[in-house]
Amino acid sequence: MPAAEVELNETLVTQLLREQHPDLAHLPIHTLANGWDNGVFRLGKDFVVRLPRREISVQLIRNEQQFIPQIADLTSLKVPVPLRRGVPSELFAWPWSITEWFDGEAAILSAPREHGGLVEELADFVSSIHLPAPTNAPRNPVRGVPLRLRDRAFRDRLAPARFERHAEILNAWQASLALPEWEREPYWFHGDLHAANILIKAGKLSAIIDFGDLGCGDPAIDLAAAWMLFEDQDRRRFHSLVEARIGPNPALWGRARGWALHLATVMLTQSDDSPEFLALGQHTLSAVLDDRPL
DSSP states (O other), rough: OOOOSSSSHHHHHHHHHHHOOOGGGTTTEEEEEOOOOOEEEEEETTEEEEESSSSSGHHHHHHHHHHHHHTTTTTTOOOOEEESSEEEOOSSSOOOOEEEEEOOOEGGGGGGGGGGGGGHHHHHHHHHHHHOOTTOOOOOSSSSSSSGGGGHHHHHHHHHHTOOOOOHHHHHHHHHTSSSSOSOOOOOOOOOSSGGGEEEEEEEEEOOOOOOOOOOEOOOHTTHHHHHHHOHHHHHHHHHHHHHHOOOOOOHHHHHHHHHHEEEEEHHOOOOOOOOHHHHHHHHHHHHOOOOOO
16 A cells, blocks of 8 residues: 555544534544545544545545536435535645545455345446546546556566466456447546445445546446456346446447456555455456356
8 A cells, every 4th residue: 555645643633623614523533544545534423534645646535526426416326425625724735525424334345245235236326327427527547548558557567476377367458458449428437446435234235435536438447346346147137237228338348357357456466455455356356267258
């Protein structure tokens, strides 16, 4: 995980609340997570405070603040619409957000065989948001782009000593690269639709969080969730439900398979400090390489 460029802690959050949202400053605060891009704190029973921990993440917070409300209008699922905004100050130089707290456990904490109850709602979600984006929608430089733009980074990670199925991985990647690229107008996508950003309650999807990679382009990036979240039977059901909404598009699903492969290698080479992400990477890689064509 990249090192934080600022120190985020509960004391700082309390000070920021007193400065900008004093009516919430009395609520208890505790740390939930320090992720790649943001620190996340629970505020009382109903709120979450989200602050960037690296300068590169500042624009991601701005994107969430501006565009998540538009995504929320497209879906019936719960998404973290900013309820209040924090502005840069002497205490903290970057913007930050307060969002709603959603009950549920991240899907990354349960096995893919337990995710069958997520299929229908996740299919509805991607089908609902994969629509043409407005001209001012953000462009993510590493998500939703043509796979060929990720080819160098992919191959740089792919050391034969680290990947026993090196030849199979390269062949699968080449097959995805050979497919036609996205030729329609840019579509909205979540951009990071993996098991850590999907919350489950009572076996059902309760919310989708972390829209930091929100952008527009090729929506195949989101469909990679088919391999990251599901086992074979549920993956095929997800595929069928999405196709029933958007129509058949073999190239789209082939690129999604390539994105799943790409993300699997990222997790397997950059998650030595996270057993959950290592396990997710291993599952995704096996799902891609052992899968029958959708």
